[in-house]
Amino acid sequence: MARNGSEEARREGAGPDDPAEIGRRVLRLRAERGLTQRQLAEPAYTPAYVSTLESGKVRPSEAALRHLADRLGVSYEELATGRPAELAAELRLRLTDARRALATGAPEDAAALFRALHEEAVAHALAEEQAAALLGLGDCLLESGELTGARDCFAAVERLLADEPLPRRVPAIRGRATAHLLTGELRYACYLLESTLDELDAAGLHDPDALLLLYTASIAPYMDMGAHARAAHAAELALALAPRVSDPALVAGMHRGVARTLIAEGRIAEADASLAKAQELYRHLHIRTELAHCHWMRGYVHAQDGDLEQAESELRTARSILASKRAALFTEQVEVELADVLRRRGRTAEAEALLRPLLTNGDETGDAGRGAGMLGAGRGAVHAGGAHRLLGLIAEERGDTEGAEEHYCAALSLLERSSAAGDLADLCRLLGDLLRRTGRVEAAMDAYRTGLGHRAAPGTTTLGPAPATPPM
Template sequence: MLGQPHFGRRLKRLRLERGLSQASLVGDGMSTGYLSRLESGERPPTERAVAYLARRLGVDPGALTGPADERSLTGVLAAVSSAPPGADDTAALSRAVAEDTGEDPAARWQALWLLSRAAGRDGDHERERVLLRELTDLADTLGAAELRARSRVRYARCTRALGDLCAAEPAAVAALSIARAEQLSVSDTLPALMVLISIETELGRLETAGGHVEELERDLVPRAAPAQAAEGLWTAAMVSSRQGDHAAARSRLDRALGLLRGEDDLALWTRLRAAATAAALQMSPPQVAAADRWLSEAASVLDLVGTPLQRQELHALQAHLAFHQGRFEDARTLSRALLQDEELRLSYRDRVRLKVLDGRLEILAGRVDEGIAALRRLGRQAAESHHLDLAAHVWQSLATALADVRA
């Protein structure tokens, strides 16, 4: 016989599918209190109760007690969890979520978590945001502090990637508040603080971000696992770079990269090298030699096993590196190929930076008016969307490009 709580969930689903209240289902042969305890999983079903309820529902007793349907959300989740590495089960999981009757909110939360992670990995942030909205609401219903914090961290990261800092900031603040109030572990508190620091930096609040970096390095990084400690140091390096302290930024990047070996976590090892490349190229002056070395290490992995999004990010970094190495035609070829790709998956920030590069290349190629117009448009758009750090980068790039032309 199907055990609890699965029996109760199936019983409730069959009752609701027939539009029956508890009272109308039990009739005179069973109390509503007993039925309620059966549906909640508090009481195991007896054979007599199963036979009676099956007659009232108009089904065979096996419909109540048979094995769990492997096509149910729980069954599909089990198949996905046990699938070999590299298997893509998102289509089956999406169908199961669409057909789910909501009997097991925890299973639905797990399914939405897996689907949103897959969407983010593919660069489909609009789809990811839809899933994360439901995920966040479901976490609140379940009431688990860890789920509430984690869903908000993911939502903050997703909306930041879309360029919606007005939605990202309150989600990050809420995640950190939950982590602190519930005294969650470092593994939950650190991601919440990191995403908040990144958002504050993009909003131009460098003093506030710097204060949070002090807390991060003092209280969290020393107690974090190597992978999270490395991400924390990389986040701190970004703030140092924006503050103009490039020596501190380089020191933090070197420490972060030294914490991981490829065999520890190849995906994170690669991602940190790509992130360090971007940071090195944004320093003043750009650390071109270090960027070249780190990007070569990342490319050796991403060219083989990278996702479409990761390969686009790699090509964007290669375009920026080519520009700083004076290989302007290579930079133009790479940037134009990406910007003309109908399936461009880059985040809002990476897209803008790539368009800025394209504008600078226009100016250097002699199409000064076109390049200036493009950069001015990007600067206004960044400022209007509250990306003050990005707007500053646009205007600085315009000034540098004009100075290069004059020189």
């Protein structure tokens, strides 16, 4: 019953502690219990006072509310706010259950739980629980590849927590940056993370959990942009922060991020050991999506080390876990990397069969109208570029130079818009070699020059100065 009253107040623009809403609540509860105004008022107040209160013409004092709550058999908080006793604690327990559902099951199933919790938190004006539900919903939408919806959820969390200390907003900022990264907006993802790091430093808010989350999240866009030195520095800072962080999920994420910088430095054994630590933590926490990411990265490690059989095994395990969770975008990205391993193992037809369903001719359209199973400019742009690159190699191997050029140019467009300098130089070399072999020397020179432009200053970006290093 209290929930209905809160919803009515919300529709009329009144808050749950508005005098008119409190008056309606007192009237409703009194009627339900069959009490007269005199019975409710005595001995401390008059029937006239109760009548005035019920009409919303007076704001009751705390003493009056406590007297009325006692007579009505409800808690002071429930009468004052319309929230049933222990509602916030109950919602927090259900939020934990929803998080568990996301960790172990399909994101759309968990999303339904978070939406219901958000509606209930809104009905009772519980801002903190609203923010927690939206944060969980944003994570669900990230997994299912609904990137625009995910960004909207994280932005709404930031608005709800606008008056809270910045570290409270960091998980939402990290989520929004991840959504932009998956969309292909690498530079903007870096801007969000770096500007937040600078803001934390300027305010002297050196919260270890917040800093670890931000430094770990920045590694992926740095690597894709070719800013390897900056990524390595972020990894060093994350490692230094880890002993001060008690959340095992944050520490596991740190190990997974650090592994990527170790791979780039050729420290394969150390990268695999870092991933093994992350994997063990995720297994203990029953977080299946992140466990799949560890298998995914271990597959990449084995591929870099030339062990293609083990790489295929790890990538197939990752794909199986992600597909069972219906984590569409991540499944598609793993399939691109699995296709690369299959091509290198001589199983070109299998690789091509994996890649073609992932791409459409709508790469220019972005996220709008894009269905599941379609990588492109607005959804997994870096991996879409990788898929075109692989199809170009396959076309070259069977002598289809026209098809190869078409795929290389599509990949070049996607990667240039994403600022994915880490892959652009190699792609420009492939395109230049193809153009040279077909007699188009000037065009080949242009492709090589473009590639050299991305190779000219290894490890640099156009991002400006790196964030200030916090005191450790």
